[in-house]
Amino acid sequence: MTVFDDLVGQDQAIAVLSRAAAAAGEVVAGGRGAGMTHAWLFTGPPGSGREDAARAFAAALLCPDGGCGHCDQCHQVLIGSHPDLESVRPEGLSYSVKQTRELILRAAGAPTQGRWRVILFEDADRATESAANALLKAIEEPPPRTVWLLCAPAPDDMMITIRSRCRLVNLTTPGTEAVAHVLATRHSVPWETARFAARAAQGHIGRARALALDEGVRARREAVLSIPRSLTGVGECVSAAERLVKTAEEEAAAATTALNESETSELRKLYGEGSSGKGLNRGLVRGGAGALKELEDRQKSRATRIKRDSLDAALLELVSFYRDVLAMQFAAAGVELANDDLRFDLDQLAKSSTPEETLRRIDAIMQCRERLAANVNPQMAVEAMMLALRP
Structure with a gap:
């Protein structure tokens, strides 16, 4: 050991x-x-x-x-x-x-x-x-x-x-069997669940662990991977974009709200807010306002990072879906499908579209990732992507 x-x-x-x-x-x-x-x-x-x-x-x-x-x-x-x-x-x-x-x-x-x-x-x-x-x-x-x-x-x-x-x-991406073995032996995950999580996570150990142990993570994955079959019109594309961005915002708020309040409270105490006694007032001492503004800027940056990471994870899920569609269109023997549990949806889309269309959709997702990294408005970037994914 x-x-x-x-x-x-x-x-x-x-x-x-x-x-x-x-x-x-x-x-x-x-x-x-x-x-x-x-x-x-x-x-x-x-x-x-x-x-x-x-x-x-x-x-x-x-x-x-x-x-x-x-x-x-x-x-x-x-x-x-x-x-x-x-x-x-x-x-x-x-x-x-x-x-x-x-x-x-x-x-x-x-x-x-x-x-x-x-x-x-x-x-x-x-x-x-x-x-x-x-x-x-x-x-x-x-x-x-x-x-x-x-x-x-x-x-x-x-x-x-x-x-x-x-x-x-x-370091390299570990194989499905190796990740599944870790989940089964160290976290007592049933083998079928472990192998599903390892395959769906495409070797991402942390993601596989979350999929295996957290029902909420599995539900969010299912919601993201249901998007391709829901894009039947412009209105549906806009609604799907709104849901995706709103989910990312909610995850960022859930991850930061309590921490932000704790950090702000500690900083205010450090700069004397609420103190009493001779020579003291109940407001922030000199320098406190500047420190508080700096903390707020860091907190906003952290929330933006979490929101962007959440959106990026969803986009990568979509890339894996269309990659599987492409594999089925080329009948690639021996290629493991990351989303094999959605084989019916994959097969339907593979039969109703061409490899060129699938590649175009993958390009649209990757372009959306680049736009988000360049600080394009998330709602606008995701809406444009959804419209490009529409059959």
């Missing part, structure tokens, strides 16, 4: 990281530690486990036994409470240069327990250009015993100067 056991279908990456962890142990003992470097870039498609691999590697670096998986050091890393691990996950649309500089200052400290100071930067591709330049300088001149673990979907998502200074660990 090691910290790497939870990485599904990543044997090659595990071998690289295990050797590096052993080399890191040699460095701590005063040796050369060939194979260990101060900056790593973890890449791979959504659901491949980039952050899980980086966190497992962090545990292996901080564990005296190279990531045994059962000591206090490993446990603290895996739950995010280890004093020598700085874990960063951008919540908004981007990660600013101010936030990056604050992170670099925190990274400059020496490890408290004598091994390594590890900075795990999830979604590092969200760093702005100025933030990436600041990050580059920190990676070029790292403090002793500081290790940067950056995560991004693909190497090209990072500045070439940052890529060239990092050792690349590329």
Whole structure:
């Protein structure tokens, strides 16, 4: 049992990281530690486990036994409470240069327990250009015993100067059987349900887990995949777009409302609102209004990110549906259908349209994703897509 056991279908990456962890142990003992470097870039498609691999590697670096998986050091890393691990996950649309500089200052400290100071930067591709330049300088001149673990979907998502200074660990999409095995053995999911979830999630481990364990997630998937057969006219296209955008807004509100209230309340207390006593008033002290405005901006950015991620997940579900239609139109032998449970709908659409029309619809969905990423009004972008999907 090691910290790497939870990485599904990543044997090659595990071998690289295990050797590096052993080399890191040699460095701590005063040796050369060939194979260990101060900056790593973890890449791979959504659901491949980039952050899980980086966190497992962090545990292996901080564990005296190279990531045994059962000591206090490993446990603290895996739950995010280890004093020598700085874990960063951008919540908004981007990660600013101010936030990056604050992170670099925190990274400059020496490890408290004598091994390594590890900075795990999830979604590092969200760093702005100025933030990436600041990050580059920190990676070029790292403090002793500081290790940067950056995560991004693909190497090209990072500045070439940052890529060239990092050792690349590329993760792949795990197979259906491997993901189903994890769901069945670790979460006691019945095999048929596990295999359905793994197939529908197309190797995305987190998505597969949610589909297997959460009835609400399965219901939302069914609602999205019912869209193609509902687009019988312009009015139906507009209604479908409204439902999709409204669902994304509701998910963003559900995920942020309570957190926003808590953050705002804590900040107001920090700046003295409600305090009493000599020299104090019950309003915010100087600087409080500016800090409150900055917090509100971050909260809006976070809500926008969650809404955009929710819409993007729905669009990817639609892409998988039309990809299956295309596979049936070409009678591609041996191609596993992600939505095999909807084979009747797939077959009906495959027979009533041409491969060229299916490709056009897939292009329309991908164009909608690009428009949303470019901050086009979601309702307008999704409506245009729905009209393009109409038979």
